[in-house]
Each structure stands twice: as C-alpha cells, then as structure tokens.
Amino acid sequence: MPYNRKKMVKEDKIQKYPIMISGKKIMLSEKKIGELIKEKFKKDLAVIRVFDQYDVSLEELDNLNIKIVNLLDECYAETDLNTMKLNKKIFEDGRFFQDSYFIACHELIHFLSRFVEKNSNIFADNYFFDSEEFWGFCLSISSLYAEGRSLDDIWNLVYPKISFHFHNESDSVEFFKKMLHRAKKLIS
Secondary structure: OOOOHHHHHHHHOOEEEEEEEEEEEEEHOOOOHHHHHHHHHHHHHHHHHHHHHHHOOOOHHHHHHHEEOOOOOOOOOOEEEOEEEHHHHHHHOOOOOHHHHHHHHHHHHHHHHHHHHHHHOOOOOOOOOOOOOHHHHHHHHHHHHHHHHHHHHHHHHHHHHHHOOOOHHHHHHHHHHHHHHHHHHHHH
C-alpha cells in the first residue's frame, strides 16, 4: 500500500500524452509538457530574437500557462496574454516536438502582441507592430530553419496551416515567400 494513498489516486487521474524524447515515446502530463515547451522556447534562437525584437524578457514565459485541450478540428491553437491552448490532436502521435512545435512558436506572437498591448505605455516606440499572423508564421519557419529542416519539410509542415487562412492560393504562396525571406533574416 502506498504511503500516501490519496496522492497516488490523484496522480493516476492526471491526463498524460505521448511525447517522443531521445527516440523513446513516454507519457507526460500537461504540466510537464508545458515545462518542456517553455524550456525549448528559451533555447530557441529564433524565439530569443523575436523576444528581443519585441523588447520582452524571456522570463515572461514563466507567466504563460500551456494547456492541452479539445479545440475545433480546424483550430490548432489559441493564445492570449495568459494561456496558450494547444489542440489535443497535435499530441496524438507523440511527435509534437518533431512535427508541431512550430505551432507553439506561431502562438508566441499572439502572446507577445497581447503583452505589448497591455504594456503599450512601456513599448510605445516599438517598431515591431507587423501582422501577428505574419510574425507567428515567421517565427515558426525560423525555428524550423534553425533546427536544420529542409525547405520541402518546412513547406509540408507549415504551408497547409497558412493556406487555411487564405481564400486565394496565390495569396497564400506569396505570403509564405515573404515569410521565408523574413525568417531567414531573423536567424542569420
């Protein structure tokens, strides 16, 4: 019999999700996955540079709650000043860090934008008020480039999420090209 039976029962009820780490699939809690995502953010050159551009300390990530929730099929994530909600579906195969981490990077732009809006008196002369979607996808692509991903791999991972936001394919392709250019500059 466990020393603290109540604690053991509570821990058994915690939802866990598969994550590939060092080639092994392990089951982790939402809290632990959130900690790993934030840890990776803080080491990601593209994320570091975007935080610098927004003039926001990486320590602000400590205040961001990362939740794994059921969202509508078309919605991969939602983020505001306090919470990043990631769709459970992107965790199903355990390959979040290999195939979907870029979605969390995209969502950081929404977090940063809300942070800057809330603290606009501090950031009044910040020149980085470009489209949130543009910079969200730009950071996603920069992060993938920094990992050494090929252009084909980036296209296959990111472009379907971009095209979802456009009615005209030529507009989405043009948007993607602009982001590629900006993403390369961000990490060069």
